[in-house]
Structure formats: structure tokens, C-alpha cells
Amino acid sequence: MVQSNYWAEQLLSKENYKTAVKPEETVNAISERYSPLTPECREEMAACATLLSLKKGTVLVREGQFSAKTYYIVNGCARAYYLKDGKDISEWFAFENKFISSIVSFFTGKPSPHYIELLEDSLLLELPKDQIEKLSDKYHDFERLIRVVLTHTLLDQQERIASIQFYSAEQRYENILAIHPNITQRVPLTHIASYLGITLETLSRIRKSKHRI
Secondary structure, rough: OOOOHHHHHOOOHHHHOOOOOOOHHHHHHHHHHOOOHHHHHHHHHHHOOOEEEEOOOOEOOOOOOOOOOEEEEEEEEEEEEEEEOOOEEEEEOOOOOOOOOOOHHHHHHOOOOEEEEEEOOOEEEEEEHHHHHHHHHHHHHHHHHHHHHHHHHHHHHHHHHHHHOOOOOOHHHHHHHOOOOOOHHHHOOHHHHHOOOHHHHHHHHHHHHHHOO
């Protein structure tokens, strides 16, 4: 697959690759983690996937851009965020073994309402929508895999909505720490605060209070 000039600039040198993982190995891991795939399906999935080792700060999708790709994070982390009235609002964090994409653009063909950027040097498995659709039409087990992935994603988003609606700021922070214990070492506090729907000052007070205990 020929990379665009943009991707070529963002690709890490081979010496800096975090791992020598192959597409086949990553597909096997997805099959084990989410839903079993037949050997034939795994082989075809690996053939149409691309491994990308990209730099921290790489923007995978921009607001207003059409996006027909999804990404599985082998190593690293990413976030989806909006720009609203000049404010940066984080909507979604994805770490190892999770998928991330511009869901609106991917499924509706409309421009993305948000950005997706890498917060660390990352190794990603890229899958184009047209290949996903072909595999879904051909393999029932792949179609089932997609349903499972979507269910996980929707449940994660529902949990965030419920958290903002019903939990206190401290409870929201405790919840995200329970899910991602090392998130404060990997994600800037400003992004965490906007994701939790609180100010950076409030987050700082919560963290100071917990450290005094």
C-alpha cells in the first residue's frame, strides 16, 4: 500500500519501531480478544490491513475530513476531541487493544465532527471500510467480530455519558483511574479534565485531596 506524503512524514524510522509485530499476529490477537475468526478469515483480514508506526501528535482524522478507516491500537494511545468555541474537549481515549475511528464519518460518509490524534508514538493496524464490508459479506465470523467491537465501543461511550450525568467530579476521576490506572502518566491532565467534564483546577484539587489521604 502506497503511503501519502503526510503519512510518510509521520512514520517512525524502523529503528524506532516499538515492536516487530506482523499484521497476522495482530489479527490473531484481535480474534482472541474480541471474537474468534476462522483461519481463512484471519488470513484475508491480515492481507488487507496495514501496520503503521506513527509519531506522537500525528492527526489521524481532522474535523471536516471524510474518513473511511478504522484503527486498532497495538501499542500507544489516541484520543478523539472536538474544538468548541475555541475549547479543546476530549471525547474518547483509546489505548492498547482498542479500536478508534471517526464513527460518524466511517458509518455515514459525512465529514468527521472531531479530530483523532495520537498521544504517544503508536503502532496501529489500519483497516479500510471497503475491505471491512467485503469481509463482513464473505465471513459470518467477521461480521460477528464487528458487532462485538461496536458493542464494546457503544458501552464505553454510554458509561461516559452516565458518568457525566450522575457522578460527582471525584467519582468520575476515580472511575477513569479504575479503568486506566496509569492514565495520568500517559495523557495530559488538561485532556483528562475535559473528558471528565470538569475544569483543570477542579481536577488538580481532587488529585491533591487524594494525595493527602
